[in-house]
Amino acid sequence: GAVVSQHPSRVICKSGTSVKIECRSLDFQATTMFWYRQFPKKSLMLMATSNEGSKATYEQGVEKDKFLINHASLTLSTLTVTSAHPEDSSFYICSAREASGRWETQYFGPGTRLLVL
Amino acid sequence: AQSVTQLGSHVSVSEGALVLLRCNYSSSVPPYLFWYVQYPNQGLQLLLKYTTGATLVKGINGFEAEFKKSETSFHLTKPSAHMSDAAEYFCAVSGTGRRALTFGSGTRLQVQP
Numbered sequence: 001g002a003v004v005s006q007h008p009s010r011v012i013c014k015s016g017t018s019v020k021i022e023c024r025s026l027d028f029q030a031t032t033m034f035w036y037r038q039f040p041k042k043s044l045m046l047m048a049t050s051n052e053g054s055k056a057t058y059e060q061g062v063e064k065d066k067f068l069i070n071h072a073s074l075t076l077s078t079l080t081v082t083s084a085h086p087e088d089s090s091f092y093i094c095s096a097r098e099a100s101g102r103w104e105t106q107y108f109g110p111g112t113r114l115l116v117l
Numbered sequence: 118a119q120s121v122t123q124l125g126s127h128v129s130v131s132e133g134a135l136v137l138l139r140c141n142y143s144s145s146v147p148p149y150l151f152w153y154v155q156y157p158n159q160g161l162q163l164l165l166k167y168t169t170g171a172t173l174v175k176g177i178n179g180f181e182a183e184f185k186k187s188e189t190s191f192h193l194t195k196p197s198a199h200m201s202d203a204a205e206y207f208c209a210v211s212g213t214g215r216r217a218l219t220f221g222s223g224t225r226l227q228v229q230p
Binding site for chain 1: 160168217
């Protein structure tokens, strides 16, 4: 089946630094990727929808200047948390939709746990 | 707009007992419904989905769910729980006009020996 990877799986950084998280579709082309944030013992909240070659669409309340999303190729999307603060600590999960697949089918990455000290 | 309500943040069953995880949804368009499972520190794995057609959907690991439009429900069941079923389960909905998923708050399933 389709595989989505995320890197790193875990990152600890100091407050004020920026962190980049990569989401890759390993064996398929993904025209659309989604970024979710999951707080401890909470559900996943959609942050943004990323389409290859165009600007991401952010959900209401998500700061686009703080969470920079780039989807430069059909297999890679990146989320950069700029000037991270402790409240940005969370589990970030991406998902990808196959270009040739059914629109309702998403494949999820294993997640990246971010801890900001 | 879509929303999902999962009744019961924690469910505990004995090994071999019936598993029933409840999910109710609201959607302004015909819904597509999903159940995902999440093991600790891992991403989500699709258990099953309903799009159109047969309202009883069978998924992996012996799980199934029934779409009941009149009750706006999509409850997940498994006849006999196994220890390996212990995980977090999420119900999700997506309408044709909204390509991303809206998730419920999740239900943690515990399986007692």
